[in-house]
Amino acid sequence: MLSPMKIQSPDNTAAVNAVEDFTTIDIKPAKGLVPLNLYELWEFRDLAFFMLWRDIKSAYRQTAFGPLWMIVTPIVNVFISTIIFYKVAKLPSDGVPYPIFNLAGILGWTFFSSCLTAATDSLAGYKNLMSKVYFPHLIIPVIGVLKAAVDILILFAMLLGLMFYYGFMPGWQILLLPVFFSLAAFTGLGIGLWLAPWVVHFRDVNKVVEYLLRGWMYATPIVYASSLIPAKWQTLYHLNPMTNVVEGMRWLLLGAPSPSMAMVVISFVATISLTVAGAYYFRRAERSIVDIA
Secondary structure, three states, X not given: OOOOOOOOOHXXXXXXXXXXXXXXXXXXXXXXXXXXXXHHHHHOXXXXXXXXXXXXXXHOOOOOOHHHHHHHHHHHHHHHHHHHHHHHOOOOOOOOOHHHHHHHHHHHHHHHHHHHHHHHOHHHHOHHHHOOOOOOOOHHHHHHHHHHHHHHHHHHHHHHHHHHHHOOOOOHHHHHHHHHHHHHHHHHHHHHHHHHHHHHHOOOHHHHHHHHHHHHHXXXXXXXXXXXXXXXXXXXXXXXXXXXXXXHHHHHHHOOOOOOHHHHHHHHHHHHHHHHHHHHHHHHHHHHHHHXX
């Protein structure tokens, strides 16, 4: 521990007293269950806003279309899905025009996958900054969720335009839209918090996540209606929280059959529990991240 240096000049009495009043504190990693300290997320809100704005700008830097890529990608996906699954495979769409039926599913899925990817890459992407200055590291995956929410607004505006074209106007149910967006966010954030430390140790975890998302997408009724699933498998099928998100989006916006509210509540309880446990695991694992080469 360094002792304060005394200044011998008689004209610096105040400075000497100020230096002698300094207190040195040894910062050591916490042991056992690490507290979440969620209040720090609010205390560092200015930093969060700056990091969010930087991420938004850098995401579309040196691109010809900029944020329009959030529209181009879904348009291509909807076009391919319409040709393959609706025109060729003749899959039903619950009486809803297939383009908006598919896009409503893509809306919820895109938000979820963006949240999961951002949370999964959070520690690896900011490891250098974490080694230089202190800030609550939980703020990084939270920023990822906020950026995904900003991006999804463009896709949502596109869906509303197509709904108007097809003559679909949402009813009072649209007020519940934040509920299903929250379910998608908690699902992606909760899984991402568990995976983030593993990505730092093993970079090929991202490949595993990529395949996981691809399989999960086809296990979710995005390109098809959940009515195709046999009745005996419906309960098990709706244990997938993203099934409830996608069905909820179509119910709110397109008047499709509503999801089981009991399964929605079960999904909320499970995903929030997963997120809280993941946050504790994230806080415990982050202590050794900066020591990894």
